[in-house]
Amino acid sequence: MNCLKYGFSHQTRCIKSGLTLTTVSSNQLVNLYSRNGLLQEARKVFDEMPERNVYSWNAVISAYVKFNDLKEALKLFRTVNSRRDVITYNTLLAGFAKTDGCESEAIEMFAEMQRKEEKGIWVDDFTLTTMLKLSAKLTNAFYGEQLHGVMVKTGNDATKFAVSSLIHMYSKCEKFKEVCNVFNGSCVEFIDGVAKNAMIAAYCREGDVERALSMFWRNPELNNTVTWNTLISGHAQNGFEEEALKMAVSMEENGLRWDEHTIASVLNVVSSLKSLKLGKEVHCRVVKNGSYSNKFISSGIIDVYCKCGDMKYAESVYLLYGFSNLYSTSSMVVGYSSQGKMVEARRLFDSLSEKNLVVWNAMFLGYLKSCQPDFVLELAREFIAKESKVTDSLVMVSILGACSLQASIEPGKEIHCHSLRTGFVMDKKLVTAFVDMYSKCGNVEYAAKVFDRSFERDTVMYNAMISGCAHHGHDQKAFQLFENMTEVGLKPDEITFIALLSACRHRGLVLEGEKYFKVMTEVYNISPEVDHYTCMIDLYGKTNRLDKAMELMKGIAQVEEDAVILGAFLNACNLNKNTEHVKEVEEKLLDIDGCNGSRYVHLANSYALCGKWDEMRHIRNRMRGKELGKFYGCSWAYIDNQLHMFKSSDISHLRSEAIYSMLHFVTKDLTEITA
DNA sequence: ATAGGGTTAG
Structure with a gap:
């Protein structure tokens, strides 16, 4: 009774002729309906059975487990407490194990099975593989190892099911050595296609795509859709996007159709390639074969459009078939927030009934980055x-x-x-x-x-600490940290040198600055960028070495001249009361950054400093009529959770009189100290 | 005869 049609007609024939189905036939019918997605029909047959045996109960419980209705499955399970066998237990156990949030019920049930030995319920090889799968899901290597031990002790480790489950569990728990031990220690007869697939996945998780490939070509007759999918997603996850795409193509050339896993992996690749064209192609396929009801796929398409910056497409796909899907909404939140569109991101975020860490973090990062x-x-x-x-x-x-x-x-x-x-x-x-x-x-x-x-510690951590010291004027500590980091074999990067150079700049340490600048370019092969140059020019400016600053400026010519560098140079000129170069800087600076109001103010101040009033008026005129804004520098402090904000010459604060007189004292103290 | 387990996806 394998075919649904035949099952139907058998059932109707019996009803018409007034015959009752035998218990065995009814059991088969329950199973047949359940296999074909007809839960209610299966239940009806079960309810109308005059007599039921343990097979009947197992079949109907299994039907509810298949439909993820664990509540009803458990209810039935409790009803038959006297006639359960190990299969009844295994059925429900597998249901708990695969359902998110029911893992502890599975563990509890496993413990109960172990206690029931005297009543004829044993933990068997089915039970153990189910529990191994659970350990893999929870990435609990300790639990998995215990189960492995039980398997070996009871002789249940020598089946193909055991081998593939063990490989999967150890691989998920990042115990690659154990994976190899299981694989190499198993008889060839237990290494079937599934074990091979698990092994390929294990190699991919290790990042060893080479070995995964060579395994793929060994015994190619075992390869199926899962094998291809494993290899495709493995390549994608290890950064071999192009290869992953090629494989998806040659999979079809080898006569295997893409299934939902393939499409999801391909979408993943397309999203990291940010290819709108490919994204649309895959989207078309999905529309044609109707697989957009799969949550991985609908959210995958949305993700592709988000990554390509096409929020219009993303939004329309979302409204069409991702609306009620948690994954799709998350993809939209991530998409909006990565583009800094925080109002839109927030709207969808608030609509989520369940928020996972991915969306929370997307929101946090979005707000932070903007x-x-x-x-x-x-x-x-x-x-x-x-x-x-x-x-x-x-x-x-x-x-x-x-x-x-x-x-x-x-x-x-x-x-x-x-x-x-x-x-x-x-x-x-x-x-x-x-x-x-x-x-x-x-x-x-x-x-x-x-x-x-x-x-x-890593380089980034050292960088944070060195810049901290630099900003607080602890130059010696900063230099010491640099020595430490190179001693322990950490490689400094461009940020490390920005921190070091800024330490030198704050303290006016020309020799040290020049030393680090040289070390950076000559020892570590890091070519200086805007921030490095700015530090050096500022350093020269502060220490009255305008000649050095100019020399450095000449060297930057081949690099694109940057407004920040020019601004620093102008500042150096001002500090040295040098007016020769202001005109030259003016032309370049306004050419590059002519829409920034503060540049005009800066230039005007330079002219004012040397009494070139005509030039100053000229600058003021150029600025006028352009509606340029200058960003005011501001400062703030939190006192008792209350924000107090100040601009330059600000007198809007309620207690500004007191603040300014305090400021006066502090400044006086500082001048006396430095004098 | 009829029931339960292993591999691939944000």
């Missing part, structure tokens, strides 16, 4: 209200980034305290974020404490 730290902190409060605490490293990094941006140390401290109290293990990125936050919030001592306590 320089809206207030929103980051507001969102953080929402996050804490919902999840009760912040345990995700990425979320913390965003919050700390917001603190750095607005120089408010309190939220950062709170997170720090919390992670110290709970013994949270910080990763390198998080430590770096703390170092950066504490230095930017004015407490470089705390930054150094966090830095010193970190077990592992």
Whole structure:
């Protein structure tokens, strides 16, 4: 009774002729309907059975498990408590194991099975492979190893099911050595297509695409759609996008059709290639074969359009067939937020009934990258209200980034305290974020404490610490850190040298500056960029070495002349009361950055400084009529969670009189110290 | 005769 049509007619014939179906036939019928997606029909046959045996119960429970209705499956399971066998258990166990959020029920049920030995319920090879799959899903190597032990002890490790499950589990748990042990230690008869596929996936997870390929070509008769898909997604995940696409094409040439996994992988590739043309091609296929109901595929298409920056397409695909799909909405949120369209991102974010870490982080990063730290902190409060605490490293990094941006140390401290109290293990990125936050919030001592306590350090972390020292005038400490990092074998990058040069610039250390500039280009082969030049020119300007600054400027000629560099040079001229070059700079500067109001102000000030009033008037006139805005520099402080903001010569603050008299005293003190 | 397990996707 394999075909649905035959099953139907058999059933109707029996009803017409008044015969009752035998229990065996009914069982078959239940199974047939369930296999064909007819749950209600299966249930009806089951309900009308005059007599039921253990097969009947197992068949109907299995039907509910197939349809992810674990509640009903469990209800039936409880009803038959006297006539369960190991298959009843295994059926429900597999249901729990595959369902998100029911993992603990599966573990509980496995424990119950182990306790029931005397009643004729045993843990068998089916049970063990199901549990192995669960360990893989939870990436719990410890649990998986225990199960492996049980398997070996009970002789259940010598089947093809056991071998492929073990390979999969160890690979998911990043125990590649164990994967090889299982694979090499197994009889050839247990290595079938599935085990081969699991092995190819394991190689890909290791990043060893070569080995995956050579395995693919060994015993090619075993290759099926899954094998191809595994190889395609493996290549995509290891950055071999072009190869992945080629493989998808040759898969069809080998007579295998793309299935939903293939399409999802191809969409993934197209999204990282940001190819609108390919994206549309795949989209067409999806429309033709109707596979857009797959959540991976509909969100994949949306993701492609987002990555290509085509939010119109993304939006229309989303409205057509991604509307009620959590994945698609997440893709849209990620898309909008990566383009800085935070209002749109927020609208969809708020519409999500369930928010995973991916969307939360997309929002945090979006607000941070578009320089809206207030929103980051507001969102953080929402996050804490919902999840009760912040345990995700990425979320913390965003919050700390917001603190750095607005120089408010309190939220950062709170997170720090919390992670110290709970013994949270910080990763390198998080430590770096703390170092950066504490230095930017004015407490470089705390930054150094966090830095010193970190077990592992990388170049980025050193960069954060060195710039912290540089900004606080601890030049010797900055230089020392540079020595340390090279001693432990870390390679400094262009950021390291920006930090070092800015330490020199703040302290007017010409010799050291020149030394690091030379080390950077000659030892580390890093070609200087705008920021490096700016530091050096500023350094020369501050130390009255305008000749040196000019020499350096000549060297930059081949590089595109940058407004920031010219501005620094102009500043150097002003500091040295040199007026020769102002005219020359004016032409270049206004040519490059003529729509920036502050450039005109800067130039006008230079002319004023040397009393060239005609030129100054000229500049003022050029500026007028262009409706140019100048960004005012501003400064702010948080006192008792209250923001106080100041512009230049600002008297709008309620207590500005008191503030200015205090400022007067402080400045006086400082002048006396430096004098 | 009829029921349960292994490989690929944000």
